[in-house]
Amino acid sequence: MRPLQERGHTSQLDPEASASGTNPLRVLQLSDPHLLRQGHGRYRGRTPLAQLRHGLEQALAALEVSPDLLLISGDLCQDESWGGYVQLRNLLTDSGLTLALLPGNHDHPLLLQAVMGRHAVLAPAELWLGTWRLLMLSSHRSGDCGGWLGTGQRAWLRQRLLQESSPTLVAVHHPPLPIGDPGFDAIGLRDGAELARILSEASSPALLLCGHVHQHWQGWLGGEPGSPVLACPSTLCAFGAVQPCPLGRSEDPGGRLLELHHDGRWSQRLLRWSPWPETAAADPAA
Numbered sequence: 267m268r269p270l271q272e273r274g275h276t277s278q279l280d281p282e283a284s285a286s287g288t289n290p291l292r293v294l295q296l297s298d299p300h301l302l303r304q305g306h307g308r309y310r311g312r313t314p315l316a317q318l319r320h321g322l323e324q325a326l327a328a329l330e331v332s333p334d335l336l337l338i339s340g341d342l343c344q345d346e347s348w349g350g351y352v353q354l355r356n357l358l359t360d361s362g363l364t365l366a367l368l369p370g371n372h373d374h375p376l377l378l379q380a381v382m383g384r385h386a387v388l389a390p391a392e393l394w395l396g397t398w399r400l401l402m403l404s405s406h407r408s409g410d411c412g413g414w415l416g417t418g419q420r421a422w423l424r425q426r427l428l429q430e431s432s433p434t435l436v437a438v439h440h441p442p443l444p445i446g447d448p449g450f451d452a453i454g455l456r457d458g459a460e461l462a463r464i465l466s467e468a469s470s471p472a473l474l475l476c477g478h479v480h481q482h483w484q485g486w487l488g489g490e491p492g493s494p495v496l497a498c499p500s501t502l503c504a505f506g507a508v509q510p511c512p513l514g515r516s517e518d519p520g521g522r523l524l525e526l527h528h529d530g531r532w533s534q535r536l537l538r539w540s541p542w543p544e545t546a547a548a549d550p551a552a
């Protein structure tokens with residue numbers, strides 16, 4: 267795992283280990299693996315652990331160099347089990363990547379902290395990536411499929427944005443605005459309007475990354491040219507796409523690569539791959 271350095275209540279990638287010169291920092295985003303207690307268990311007809319392992323392999327193979335950070339944007343563990351997080355830990359620590367994890371509505375933040383706290387940066391947290399900082403928010407609210415940041419986290423975010431004017435990524439599981447799907451819009455980020463207000467007061471627009479909707483989606487929080495919002499496909503399965511997939515593969519699992527330039531510019535690339543080929547033998551209970 268790439269080294270992190272503590273900086274007050276924040277962390278930063280070791281500057282000597284980070285990309286140097288004019289090379290952008292690279293964040294690989296995956297989302298919504300929905301792992302289960304048993305590694306061979308199936309959900310929605312697929313084996314979440316095998317699909318995540320396959321997705322990570324496919325994504326890394328598509329990149330020319332290893333990413334500086336792997337961000338997984340929530341719904342890590344469908345059955346909210348200790349065993350599910352142990353599966354996640356075993357897979358991710360083997361990768362050697364620096365890890366940043368968000369809880370989603372299908373997560374148990376205390377179990378996530380207990381199993382992954384020594385191995386990953388967990389939301390809510392601030393992580394410095396060279397001149398960029400990543401503000402990771404937890405939108406998990408027990409008993410609710412929708413998301414909620416709450417007053418304390420919103421106050422922390424406002425304070426961080428006012429104190430530093432660096433280029434900023436904000437990562438949160440739930441999209442902070444409607445995407446145009448009535449089902450998902452009913453379980454979005456319930457204080458998304460407050461988040462939009464906070465971001466509008468910042469000196470420069472932040473880039474928002476989210477998961478939850480199992481599809482590629484892009485929009486603007488606060489209207490263009492507000493904060494760009496990018497939703498990431500799931501490594502497990504796709505839900506009905508609201509927007510066309512730029513790669514014409516809306517049914518496939520996927521992820522996203524972010525390239526963050528030191529002068530504040532950024533670019534992104536959607537990644538898609540074919541699902542890991544499931545077999546009956548993969549699920550003894552099937």
Ligand SMILES: [Fe+2]
Nearest residue numbers: 298341478480
């Ligand atoms: Fe999900």
